[in-house]
Amino acid sequence: MSTAEPLLRIRGLHTRYGAVTALRDIDLDVAQGELVALVGANGAGKTTLLNTLSGIHPHSQGEIHFDGEEISRLKAQKRVARGITQVPEGRQVFGPMSVADNLALGAYVRGRGAAVDRDIDWVYELFPILAEKRRQAAGMLSGGQQQMLAIGRALMARPRLLLLDEPSMGLAPLLIEEIFEIVRNLNADGITILLVEQNAAGALAIADRGFVLETGEITVSGTGRELADHPEVRRAYLGISDVPATENEQDK
Numbered sequence: 001m002s003t004a005e006p007l008l009r010i011r012g013l014h015t016r017y018g019a020v021t022a023l024r025d026i027d028l029d030v031a032q033g034e035l036v037a038l039v040g041a042n043g044a045g046k047t048t049l050l051n052t053l054s055g056i057h058p059h060s061q062g063e064i065h066f067d068g069e070e071i072s073r074l075k076a077q078k079r080v081a082r083g084i085t086q087v088p089e090g091r092q093v094f095g096p097m098s099v100a101d102n103l104a105l106g107a108y109v110r111g112r113g114a115a116v117d118r119d120i121d122w123v124y125e126l127f128p129i130l131a132e133k134r135r136q137a138a139g140m141l142s143g144g145q146q147q148m149l150a151i152g153r154a155l156m157a158r159p160r161l162l163l164l165d166e167p168s169m170g171l172a173p174l175l176i177e178e179i180f181e182i183v184r185n186l187n188a189d190g191i192t193i194l195l196v197e198q199n200a201a202g203a204l205a206i207a208d209r210g211f212v213l214e215t216g217e218i219t220v221s222g223t224g225r226e227l228a229d230h231p232e233v234r235r236a237y238l239g240i241s242d243v244p245a246t247e248n249e250q251d252k
């Protein structure tokens with residue numbers, strides 16, 4: 001791979017559900033080592049984009065290049081083998097299975113062996129609470145712990161690009177902070193991340209760059225800082241009105 005080539009390069013991507021176009025003409029790059037946030041309202045198409053990248057849902061038009069290879073027609077399992085791993089929305093751990101077995105499942109494309117055992121230890125180092133609860137059924141964990149397990153399971157595939165779908169969803173504020181901190185640390189450890197979030201403030205605060213998706217199209221893009229300062233993003237996604245307080249007073 002040349003250094004100029006981004007790890008992920010999406011061009012003119014369209015995805016449909018029957019007659020409904022859910023993604024329209026998406027262009028998006030993620031460079032090696034970047035943390036990129038994709039924000040947008042309910043139903044904007046964020047999950048659809050991740051599902052299209054991981055191969056869960058087929059694209060209808062356009063190109064997806066990963067590490068220089070066009071992968072848009074590869075089956076999902078082959079994309080995992082290439083290094084693309086998705087953490088689905090709503091955690092989706094295997095409830096009756098133990099924490100340890102959930103993690104082992106994450107390495108299924110790699111088989112078993114010493115390297116996999118080392119990675120389980122690495123995940124336990126990242127998330128000590130999972131080590132403590134390794135024999136417990138995953139379904140007995142709290143929401144935040146299940147999210148850690150879902151991320152840990154994805155890490156077991158040794159991803160080069162981690163697709164995170166709303167990791168903060170349904171968590172208490174303190175846990176949300178912890179999850180964003182974990183995401184930031186994973187990225188600092190060298191994992192390239194595409195983070196989908198409705199919590200735009202939290203996501204843009206840790207992202208190198210961000211994109212706003214509105215009804216299937218990218219409408220705004222920039223650095224995390226630029227997006228967090230963008231008046232339209234502030235109004236629509238951060239719930240902040242930029243009308244100065246003094247003007248509000250005059251309106252009264």
Ligand code: ATP
Nearest residue numbers: 017020022040041042043044045046047048049198
């Ligand atoms: P959320 O945060 O609610 O998950 P999202 O931004 O991830 O929203 P998507 O779930 O990707 O949005 O949905 C994008 C659009 O595609 C929506 O209009 C949705 O109704 C539609 N859609 C999603 N899944 C399907 C499906 N299986 N069949 C038909 N339409 C779908």
